[in-house]
Amino acid sequence: MGEGKGSTLVHLLVIVLSLTAFGFSIAAERRRSTGTLHKDEATNQTYCVYQSDVATGYGVGAFLFLLSSESLLMGVTKCMCLGRPLTPGSNRAWTIIYFVSSWMTYLVASACLIAGAKKNAYHTKYRNMVLADNFSCESLRKGIFVAGAVFTVATMILNVYYYMYFTKATSQTARKTNRTSSTVGMTGHV
Template identity: 45%
Template structure:
């Protein structure tokens, strides 16, 4: 019951993080070039994508923290039972962290770059300023990796639960058995 509730909470956080990342992709800032008597400058239309990207980043981080606290980050607690479930749990643990890191970098880079809205002026030169904006697809890539992270982290939890079924306990008699000695 508790494990099902945990998976539902993590899934909801991941879905909301994905929705925010997709919304950030559609709301990223666009720039317009203007020129007046004071010089040339860029004007950016909105800054919604930055907040959406940061929200997605924080929700994904909360999801990852919950999974890692419950599984004790795979390094604390009882040893996992040997077998296929343990191998999958370890593999998915590593994959989960890699996809999480990529998603966080995409969302953070997109949010920082989108927030970088300054007025570029070219008063002394005749060259127009560069109205650089965030490339299309940065938040989209973050959203894709949010989905990958969600799927992999939930699979990791399932295999961890299988391998952690009451922990690994060796048999009661671990010594070498010897037959009775007869002369």
């Protein structure tokens, strides 16, 4: 491992897993379920017929790949809490900033992907004829999976920088300053 560079394999795995999650997110957006309104002539009730529900699987898959990427990085860095301490300085500050930022974008991306998959899996069934005028087939709003994809890419970028600064902050040796004399007098004046 080079001085402050980190493992190329970790960088590569984080990027590949995140880009796979991004691809699944885009595929989920393109394959969202939509329903068409039909009327049952025998019972005189309206109902929705939905196409395939593959977007839910893509959304869950995107979440799992994103979770794998985040888990890998947090496992390698020991979530910044355990293992070697970070050397004080600018690398430590950037590590903390990227750590917090990547977790925030990860939580937003995960929420978008899970909520999108859940909402996409929800299908309305029957309605009485009286309420049929205001009846529409429930479907996922456009853009939920796209938001998840955007935050997935943001998480990937922040994770790469987090890992880069983390390895710099853990591979540096702490500089100890030696002060021979104090410039502040500690005696009282009478």
